[in-house]
Amino acid sequence: MTVGTQMQQAIAGVQSAAATMKTFSLETQDQNAKKEFQQMAQTLDGVLQTLKNRQDYINQQEPQYKQQ
Template sequence: MTVGTKMQQTIASAESVMANLKSFALETQDQAAKTLFQNLAQSQQTIVENLNARLQYIQQQEPQYKNQ
């Protein structure tokens, strides 16, 4: 498994976590919990963006890490 493949799997997992947090925020009636989940989802969005940027950098610097 290449570094690129591992990064893509990590990004997919991070996106899944973000989707779950957004779902929790929509489902709860507790305003404090809703705010917490929304803030966590926003932080997770930043993580996903950073991982995507890193993946692009890796693929530009090391073409062998691109998925075939």
């Protein structure tokens, strides 16, 4: 498995986790839990951006890892 493929899988996993936290936030009636889920989703969105930046860097430095 290439670094590019592994990075894509990591990005997909974080996207899924962020979406799940957003869903939990919308479904709960508990305001404290809602706030915590929103904060987790924001954190994961930040992680996602970092991973995407890293993927861009990898694609620039190592074109053979570029997703086709």
